[in-house]
Amino acid sequence: MPGSIQHNASVPGAVPNPGSAAKAGPLAGIVAAVAVTAYAAAFLLSESQGLILALLVGGAVAAGLAVRVGAHRAVARSLAAHGRLGDGLAVGMVLALMVIFHDDHYALFLVATILLYVVAVLGLNVQLGFTGLINFSCASFFGIGGYTAAMLGGHTGVPPLVILACGGVTAAVVGSILLLPVLRTSGHYSALVTMAFALLFKVFMEVNDAFGGPQGVDVAPMRLFGWDFSSDVEIGSYTGSFYLPYVLLALALAVGAFVLVRRIERSWIGLSLDAVRVDEVAGACFGIDIRRWKITAFTAGNFLAGVSGALYAMMLAYISPANFTFADSLIFLSILLLGGIGSSWGVVLATAVVVVVPEKFQVIQEYRFIIYSSLVLLMILFRPMGLLPRKVRAYRRQA
Amino acid sequence: MNQERILDCTGLSMHFGGLAALSDLDLFVNRGEVLGLVGPNGSGKTTFFNVVSGIYRPTTGRVVFQGEDITGLSPQRIYHSGIVRTFQRSRLCLELTVFDNVMIGNHKRLDLGFWNNLVRRGRFLAQYEEGVERAGKLLAALNPALVARMFDPVGDLPMIDRRRIEICRALVGRPSLLFLDEPSAGMTHDETRQLMDEILNMGSYSEGLSIVLIEHEMNVIRRVTDRCVVLNFGRKLFEGSYDEVAADPVVQEAYLGKEVEEVE
Numbered sequence: 007m008p009g010s011i012q013h014n015a016s017v018p019g020a021v022p023n024p025g026s027a028a029k030a031g032p033l034a035g036i037v038a039a040v041a042v043t044a045y046a047a048a049f050l051l052s053e054s055q056g057l058i059l060a061l062l063v064g065g066a067v068a069a070g071l072a073v074r075v076g077a078h079r080a081v082a083r084s085l086a087a088h089g090r091l092g093d094g095l096a097v098g099m100v101l102a103l104m105v106i107f108h109d110d111h112y113a114l115f116l117v118a119t120i121l122l123y124v125v126a127v128l129g130l131n132v133q134l135g136f137t138g139l140i141n142f143s144c145a146s147f148f149g150i151g152g153y154t155a156a157m158l159g160g161h162t163g164v165p166p167l168v169i170l171a172c173g174g175v176t177a178a179v180v181g182s183i184l185l186l187p188v189l190r191t192s193g194h195y196s197a198l199v200t201m202a203f204a205l206l207f208k209v210f211m212e213v214n215d216a217f218g219g220p221q222g223v224d225v226a227p228m229r230l231f232g233w234d235f236s237s238d239v240e241i242g243s244y245t246g247s248f249y250l251p252y253v254l255l256a257l258a259l260a261v262g263a264f265v266l267v268r269r270i271e272r273s274w275i276g277l278s279l280d281a282v283r284v285d286e287v288a289g290a291c292f293g294i295d296i297r298r299w300k301i302t303a304f305t306a307g308n309f310l311a312g313v314s315g316a317l318y319a320m321m322l323a324y325i326s327p328a329n330f331t332f333a334d335s336l337i338f339l340s341i342l343l344l345g346g347i348g349s350s351w352g353v354v355l356a357t358a359v360v361v362v363v364p365e366k367f368q369v370i371q372e373y374r375f376i377i378y379s380s381l382v383l384l385m386i387l388f389r390p391m392g393l394l395p396r397k398v399r400a401y402r403r404q405a
Numbered sequence: 406m407n408q409e410r411i412l413d414c415t416g417l418s419m420h421f422g423g424l425a426a427l428s429d430l431d432l433f434v435n436r437g438e439v440l441g442l443v444g445p446n447g448s449g450k451t452t453f454f455n456v457v458s459g460i461y462r463p464t465t466g467r468v469v470f471q472g473e474d475i476t477g478l479s480p481q482r483i484y485h486s487g488i489v490r491t492f493q494r495s496r497l498c499l500e501l502t503v504f505d506n507v508m509i510g511n512h513k514r515l516d517l518g519f520w521n522n523l524v525r526r527g528r529f530l531a532q533y534e535e536g537v538e539r540a541g542k543l544l545a546a547l548n549p550a551l552v553a554r555m556f557d558p559v560g561d562l563p564m565i566d567r568r569r570i571e572i573c574r575a576l577v578g579r580p581s582l583l584f585l586d587e588p589s590a591g592m593t594h595d596e597t598r599q600l601m602d603e604i605l606n607m608g609s610y611s612e613g614l615s616i617v618l619i620e621h622e623m624n625v626i627r628r629v630t631d632r633c634v635v636l637n638f639g640r641k642l643f644e645g646s647y648d649e650v651a652a653d654p655v656v657q658e659a660y661l662g663k664e665v666e667e668v669e
Contacts, residue, residue, distance in 0.1 A: 266523065273522035273529055274508070274515040280501055281509050288496040290480040291458055291489070292574070293512040398502050398558055401533045 032091050034077075034084035039095035043102050046358070049366060050103070050113040058367050089403040093264075096354065100257050104250060114249035116362055118321060121256035122314040123357045125263040127341045128350060129310030132267060134339075135348035135396070136276060137303035138283030139188065140197045143204035144338040147177040147308045149330025150207075151315025152225070153217055156325060159226030166228045170259075170316045177312025178305045185304060189297055192286075204332040211327040222326025225319045228255065236323070252321045259317065263310050267350055270306075272401045279303055280399075333375065340382045346392020355393055408435040411582055411615050412457070412488075417466035419449075419456050419639075426452040427639040430466070434582065439605075439616045441630035441647070443623075445659060449639040450619045451493060454584045458490050459483040471581065485513055489575040490584035493619075495567050495591075499560035503551060503570055506559055507540040510574035543573045546610065547603050565596045572604055579611045585618045589625060601625055623651070635659070 045065060052058050072078055085092040100117065107113040126148050133139045151173030158169045187199040212220045227236035228251070235255075239246035270276050281289040282299045290296055319325045341360050345352025364374040385392065412434040419427040427449045434440050442450050455461045457468055459480035468476045475483055489510070497506050508515065515536075521528050537555070544551040547569040554562065559570060568588055575583055588604070589597035604616075620626050626633060626647055633650045635643040637659045643650055650656055 269523045269526070274517055274532075275519070275522050277501075277505055277508060277515075278512070278517065280505070281498060284498040284501065285496050287460060287480075288492065288498075289509065291460070291484060292509050292578075293481045293484040294509070295481055398500075398556065399505060400556070402530060 030080070030083040030087045032084055032088050034080040035088065035091050035095060038077075038081040038084075039099055043099045046099070046362075047103060047106050049362065050107065050110075050116065052366065055367065055369055062363070062367065092351075093261075097257065097261065100253070104253055108244075108246040108250060111247045111249055114247050114253050115321070116365060118249060118253045118256045119318070120358050120361045121253065121260040122318045122321075123338070123341065123361055124260045124354055125256075125314035126311040127338055127345075127353045127357055128263045128267045129307035129314075130338055130342055131307075131348065131350060131353055132270060132279070132303050132310070133307035134342060136271065136279040136283065137300060139300060139304055139307075140200065141304070141307065142197055142200040142332070142335050142339065143184075143207065144307075144311055145330045145332070145334035146204045146207035147181060147311035148315035148318070148334070148338075149211070149325070149327075150177040150180050151312030152319030152322075152325045152330065153211070153223070154312070155316040155319045156218070156223045156225040159320070160224065166226070166320065167230065169320075170313050173316025174309040174313035177315070178309040181304060181308035182301075185301055188304060189300055201332065204335050208327045208331055211330075218326065220327060222324055222328075224324050225322065227323060228252065228317065228320045230255070235320070249321070252317070256314075256317060256321075259314060263314075264350060264354075267310075271350070272399060275299075275302070276399065336375075337378065340378050343382050344385055344393060346395045348396035349392060349394050352392045352394035352396070408438075410434065411436045411471060412617075413469045414457065415467050415469075417453070417456060417468065418464045419452055419461055420464045425639050427456065427463070430636075430639070430641055432634055432641065434615050434617055435632075436581075436615055437613050438631040439618060439629055441626040441633040442617055442619045442636065443621075443626060443633060443650070444636035444642070448636040450636055451586055452639070453636070454490055454586055454617075454619070457483070458488060458584065484578075487581040488584070489578060489580040489582075491568075491571045491575055491586055491588065493586040493590060495564075495571055497559045497567055497571060497574070500558055502556045503544070503559055503562070504537065504540055504555045506570055507543065507573045507577050508536050510577040511536060511539065513578050539577060540573065543577055543610065544569075546607065547573060564591050565600060568592065568600055569603070572600075572607065576607055576610055576614075581611070581613065581615065583611075583614060583616045585616060585620075587619050587621065589620060589622050594622075594624075597622060597625060601629055605629060627651075 045061070049058070049061050049065075052061060100121070103117055104114070107117070126144060129147075130141060130144050133141045154173040154176040155166075155169050158164045158172055159166065164172065184199060184203055188196050191199060211217050217223060227234060229235065230251070233251070235251045236248055238248045239250050270279070278289075278294055278299050279302075281292075281294050282296055286296050315330075322329070337360065341356045342353060344360065345354070345356030360378070364371055364377075370377055410433045412432075414430060414432045417427055417430040417432070418425065430449075430453065432453070442453065444450055452461070456463045459475075459478055459482065462477040466476070467474060470483075470486055470488060473486065475486055478486075498509070516522070516529075516532055540555065541552050544555065548566060551562075551566060551569065559567060562570070572588075585604070588600060592600065607614075618626070618630060630647060633643075633645065633647055634641060635650055635656050642659055643653050643656050645653075
């Protein structure tokens with residue numbers, strides 16, 4: 007226990023608990039979660055562009071006001087004081103949205119997309135956020151997972167749940183081709199290697215008829231315990247969208263990936279990855295095996311992208327090379343920049359914003375790349391740590 | 406003189422293209438001594454550290470540490486054999502906490518397996534508590550106030566505390582040989598004096614610790630070193646006690662320049 011150092015007479019006071027705060031009640035956190043859920047539901051329900059614009063402005067103003075009066079600190083304290091509360095509330099929010107939109111295909115599709123993007127960007131977070139390996143081909147690895155699902159689902163009898171894992175493994179294995187150039191280069195050069203791969207991947211998929219060529223390929227839907235995910239859910243007289251099980255499975259993947267990435271961060275592995283990012287030479291002088299950790303991070307990140315890509319493809323039922331372009335990789339990267347490099351909660355928030363806003367606010371759809379790039383520039387200028395900056399590492403969950 | 410040589414370098418040269426940063430250097434360190442490494446800027450002091458700690462592979466020569474040939478091994482292998490160093494421009498991870506930085510130095514004792522880190526969290530947390538205790542003891546010995554700031558980012562701390570953390574990071578793995586590259590850089594005289602006293606007290610933390618110290622502050626060299634080696638243009642210029650070094654005309658010339666003999 008940290009307190010045991012007190013035996014040493016020369017130490018005044020106890021070692022503080024990392025990130026400790028005066029014990030705050032859970033109320034602030036719960037209220038915030040309910041408010042955010044209501045806001046998200048209102049946003050997803052709105053159809054008219056004027057209403058959506060009003061909601062966007064209103065949301066920004068409300069967030070600004072909350073920061074002004076210090077409400078965000080109360081919420082942060084409340085969540086920090088109750089270790090699992092934040093996790094539970096986040097899961098609860100998704101479940102609440104599932105109930106509210108049980109027969110709305112489109113809204114559920116968006117929720118599932120957010121959850122799957124979260125998994126992929128969490129992988130990118132391990133690569134870029136922790137280890138400092140820049141990867142401009144995240145969408146390609148997402149796509150490799152998708153194509154693995156298409157090939158295995160169409161031509162073999164591999165159970166779909168195993169196909170998800172295969173998608174991850176294939177992405178990780180294909181990624182290992184890139185390992186040699188990525189390990190031999192650093193900084194901008196490593197970025198160029200992954201950029202080249204992203205462009206190559208799309209062309210490769212377009213010219214290979216075995217993978218459906220530019221027209222793309224059908225993907226068999228998810229099946230779990232004999233239950234076909236492509237038909238609507240009927241429980242008694244209750245009918246739900248066929249997207250409901252996808253949302254549920256995507257939620258399970260997202261929770262799994264989140265727990266994994268957070269455990270990586272809160273361990274000696276995360277410490278080693280950080281040391282590689284901050285200073286390779288100093289790290290090497292303290293025995294840190296730079297290559298080992300770069301390989302670990304790159305492989306783990308690509309695995310997460312591949313798994314989520316496989317389920318995404320099953321949900322779309324049809325994929326083509328146009329789904330996994332270099333521009334999509336840039337979107338994954340901009341999500342990470344927007345949320346806060348290295349910040350797992352930031353990834354969740356930023357993914358929701360980046361996926362939903364252009365879908366609902368159709369007016370900006372055509373300009374979304376201009377908007378993303380200006381948003382990234384503004385973030386770098388005014389809030390380089392992102393919407394929810396990464397906190398210093400606390401290895402132990404607080405009470 | 407039956408002192409044991411912990412480090413023995415023979416014929417060490419390091420060439421960068423046409424530039425000889427070290428040429429044919431013979432240098433040894435006895436167990437338990439503090440060796441001062443002095444010389445003008447660019448005389449090869451830091452290069453010597455870089456060669457022995459594995460950042461550079463020497464062009465020629467041999468480095469023997471505790472009876473083992475460690476010439477050209479990777480920095481990782483050399484760290485594991487028991488040599489650690491600090492850097493001239495403190496290379497701490499400023500955004501990481503004090504604890505994280507110290508634990509980087511403790512890397513050889515950390516269990517890096519996936520299973521124990523990610524799945525068996527109880528086992529990991531037990532190791533974590535052990536680390537907190539170890540880091541706390543070490544920090545308390547240097548500056549008790551640092552213990553309370555163990556989970557603050559290093560970037561929030563003043564220079565002298567950063568130096569202390571660097572010392573902790575180096576010592577936490579209980580090395581046999583410590584290279585200190587200008588620990589006084591960026592600090593006042595008083596701070597330097599204080600820090601050096603603290604470092605010497607820390608010798609007891611690591612049994613039989615030998616130290617090689619690069620330092621421009623001659624007061625520090627005089628006070629703490631048992632023996633000095635003077636480098637100039639990558640060669641050994643002189644070797645002896647501080648008093649001998651200070652009195653030597655060749656050394657004075659290297660530092661202050663030749664006296665002008667013919668004045669018009």
